Amino acid sequence: MSFRDLRNFTEMMRALGYPRLISMENFRTPNFILVSEMLLWLCRRYEPQTDVPSDVETEQDRVFFIKAVAQFMATKAHIKLNTKKLYQADGYAVKELLKITSVLYNAMKTKGMETTSVSEEESSKFKFDLGSKIADLKAARQLASEITSRGASLYDLLGKEVELRELRTESIARPLEINxxxxxxxxxxxxxxxxxxxxxxxxxxxxxxxxxxxxxxxxxxxxxxxxxxxxxxxxxxRPAFMDEYEKIEEELQKQYSSYLEKFRNLAYLEQQLDDHHRVEQERFEEAENTLRLMQNRLKEEEKRLLKSGNNDDSDIEIQEDEGSDSEEEDRQLIKQRTAMEILMQGRPNKRIVGTMQGGETEDDESSEDSEIDLDDDEDDDEDDLEDDSMEISPSKANRRARKPEPLEESDNDF
Missing domain, CATH: 1.20.5 (Single alpha-helices involved in coiled-coils or other helix-helix interfaces)
Structure with a gap:
């Protein structure tokens, strides 16, 4: 007896609906009355119309009861029970009882599953699928036809048994000839x-x-x-061509290594060139934006000077102030030079020609045009800007304020 078997037996009996409470301590000592009650209840649970005697008072009655239960289970349920263990009525009898309870418990479980399946079938309006049973149906038909044919042949042979019996007896009774x-x-x-x-x-x-x-x-x-x-x-x-083969293989390895190195260097230089082009493009755009801003500022200052010059009386003579005129011209030259340097940094191969004309004097003196040439090299451009003379001939006499002309842009300008 094991604790697991005893536990399973008590749980199964409780699930089957046994009215009495079964404890694990009931089978420590022999208890034939309890075992007989459980056997009788299980037999009636298996078949309610069973006729098993319930008298267990004397020893002979107990033996007869155990034999009757074992015979009933063997004939009805095909369960083989050990009568000696059942007669002991202790823990060893639990294993024999467990055989019967396991069958009933499994039947109860399958019945529950069948009820659920029946409910599902009822919900599906009693639909029945014979697709999975076609093979079994064919086998059953084949077996039925084979049984019929075998039965017919057996019937014919049994019908000939009378004649064959006579021939068999004659052949047995006939004496053997030695020759x-x-x-x-x-x-x-x-x-x-x-x-x-x-x-x-x-x-x-x-x-x-x-x-x-x-x-x-x-x-x-x-x-x-x-x-x-x-x-x-x-x-x-060693083959004759093996030396040449090894030389060619070494040269191929060298060529492959040089190819890898050149390919890597080429990829690196292409990347550097792309970075350089990107930086130059950014600088060029920045220079264009700066130069555009400077031009806008110069135009605004010219407009402001023009307005201030128009407000002055044309008949009033401007006092000679060489210091103020020169300062105004210097500021304009500085602004133009700054714009030229920015343009030269952004586009060194371009040339910008600008002119600045002052106002006319009373003696109709005209100012000479100024030109600025920009070369390819940045250092040379700065020297040329310093050496080039931007000649502006201010009149020593009194002159009137006049609007200066804007910068003239060449065809290659922005």
Whole structure:
């Protein structure tokens, strides 16, 4: 007896609906009354119409009860019980009782599953699918036809049994003739001798075939040895083209390494060139924006000066102030030079020609045009800007304020 078996038995009996509470301590000592009650309840649970005697007062009644239960379970449920263990009525009887309870418990579980399946079938309006049973149906039909044919043949043979019985008895009762028996035995002996001779011939042929096969095997072995020796000589001999092959392989390795290095350098230089172009483009755009701002500022200042000059009386003479005129011209020159330097940094290959004309004097003196040439090199451009003279001839006499002309842009300008 094990604790697990006892626990499973009590749980199954509780699930089956046994009215009495079963404890694990009930089977520590023999308790035949409890075992008899459970056996009787299980038998009636299996078949309510069973006729099992319930008298267990005397020893003979108990033996008869155990035998009746075992016979009932063997015939009805095909369960083989050990009557000795059941008669002990202790923990060993639990294993025998567990056989019956497990069958009933599994039946109860399958019944619950069938009820659920029946409910599902009812919900599906009693639909039944025979697709999965086609193979079983074909096998059943084949077996039925085979049983019918075998039964018919058996019936025919049994019908001939009367005639065959007479013939069999006649042949048995007939006395044996020695001459016929001797002839039959001689014929049988002759057949056996022929078979023996054939077997001997086959054995002799086997021996000759074995000798031929051994000769062929030896021949193949010799050829194999010769081929192996030839292979070893060919492997030991160095081919004539092997030196050239190794040289070409080394050169190929060098060329491949140089190719990898050049390819890597080329990729790096392309990346650097792309970065340089991007930086130059950014600087160029920045210079364009700066120059545009400077031009807008210069135009605004010119407009402001023009407005201030128009407000002055044309008949009033401007006092000679060479210091103020020169300062105004210097500021304009500084602004223009700054704009030129920015343009030169952004687009060094471009040339900008600008003119600045002052106002006319009373003696109709005209100012000369100023030109600024920009070269490709930035250092040379700065020197040229310093050396170039931007000649502006201010009138020593009084002059009136006049709007200066804007910068003239060349065709290559923005």
């Amino acid at each position: 016929e028996t001797e002839k039959v035995m001689k014929i049988a002996i002759k057949d056996v001798l022929e078979q023996v001779q054939k077997t001997k011939d086959m054995l002799n042929n086997v021996a000759s075939d074995e000798a031929n096969l051994e000769a062929k095997i030896e021949k193949r072995k010799l050829e194999l040895e010769r081929n192996q020796k030839r292979l070893q000589t060919l492997q030991s001999v």
